[in-house]
Amino acid sequence: MKISNETKIGALTAIAITLLVLGFNFLKGKTFFGKSHSLFAKYTNVQGLANSNPVMINGLQVGTVYSITTDKNMKEILVNMTLNKDVNIPVNSFASIKNNPLGTTSIEIKLGDAQQYLPKNDTIRTETSAGILDGAIQELRPVLGQVKNAVKSLDSVLMTLAGVLDPNSKHNIRGILENLNKTTAGLTVSSASLQSLLNTQTGALAKSLNNVSSFTGNLANNNEKLTAVMTNLDKTTTNLSKLDLEKTLNTLNATVGDLKTSLGKLNTKDGTAGMLLNDAKLYNNLAATANKLNVLLDDFKTNPKRYISFSVFGKKAKGEALVVPLPDTVNAPYLKVLQK
Incomplete structure (x- = not known):
């Protein structure tokens, strides 16, 4: 039986179309000879997710994105995933879209800890994951706030510094710098003096330590x-x-x-000693006796012949005796006592 060319062309065309459909489905992640099942997820933003993008669990690709559909309102986007591996996915697992600016956007399934598993062709829960840029912005936002506050503080400091650096303040600062130069020069001289003091050979401290050592040596000897x-x-x-x-x-x-x-x-006034020290009669008697003795001496000086005669034939002088002292003894201390 001879097959016509038209039949051959039709058969080849059918085979080509079949292979094209199978290849297209294979590229989309749909397999016909292996075990695979679908899993659905609903998002409001797919972040650039496309068909045939990988589905990952713990860093291992377990499937691909088969199709992405939505309604006219674009409020909800349904993602159909084809899982090529037979894995158990707990019911409390989440599917999040992982955006990679340097690679392909993928779906990351984070497994839960439940003991029950999602059945085939079921819908998994989703969670919104921020992109790398959004995450970086979230991390940098507190830092940017701190930088903003630092810029404000720096601006306040510069304004204050501009107000301080008027001509008078500049003159004062110049004087402070001159004094600082003098102080540093004085410190240099002091350091030289200190170095001279601490010289191990000729320094005063070394000599003092030698004297102390000699003293302690003498104590030891x-x-x-x-x-x-x-x-x-x-x-x-x-x-x-x-x-x-x-x-x-x-x-x-x-x-x-x-x-x-x-x-x-x-x-x-008890006893002889007390009478002598405290009785005024003895003092008065002694004063009167001294007065009389003074009068007698004055009379003897005035009329010596009344008491001593040097002539054999002379007569004894006559006259009245003195009863008061001579004028040179008028102011004698004992007269005041007698007058009292």
């Missing part, structure tokens, strides 16, 4: 003498501690009491 001195001092303190200081203090207190009693008696 005279250690036996110091020990003997401390021993003698210990013996002396021991002997002092053995003295009956309490008995001595009691005797001293008794002596002081007797002395106070004697002084008390002297302050009164």
Whole structure:
């Protein structure tokens, strides 16, 4: 039987169309010889998701996007996924769209922990995932706020600094810098002096340490003498501690009491000593006696012949005796007592 060319062309055309459909479905993720099933998800924004984009679970591709459909209102977009692997997906799992600017947008299924699994051709729950740029903006938003506050603070500081740097303030700052230069010059001189002081050969500190070392060496050499001195001092303190200081203090207190009693008696008119110190009669008698003796001496000086005669044939001088002192003794202290 001879097959006509038209029949051959028709058969080849049918085979080509069949292969084209099968290849197209294969590229879309639809398999005809393996185990596969559909899974649906609803989104409001697919973020550039397209047919044949991969479906991933824990980094492993388990299927592809078969179709994306929506209504005229564009409020809800239905994504049909073809899963080529037989996997158990818990009912509390989520499907989120993972946008990759450098690669292909994919669907990431985050498995839940439920013990029940989604049946085939069921709808999985979805969650909105922010893109990389949106995530970066969310991360940078607090930083941008801090930068904004820092810029405001810097602007306030610059305004304050502009107000401070008037001509008078500039002159004051110039003076401060000059004083700072003088201070640094003084610090340089001080550091040189300090270095000279701390010189290990000629510095004053090194000499002082040498003197201290010599002193401690002398102490070490005279250690036996110091020990003997401390021993003698210990013996002396021991002997002092053995003295009956309490008995001595009691005797001293008794002596002081007797002395106070004697002084008390002297302050009164009891006894001879008290009479001599406190009775005015003795003083008056002594003053009168001195006055009389003074009058007698004045009379003897005025009329010596009344008391001594140097002539064998002379007569004894006659005249009245003095009863008052001479003018040179008128202001004598005892006259004031007699007048009283």
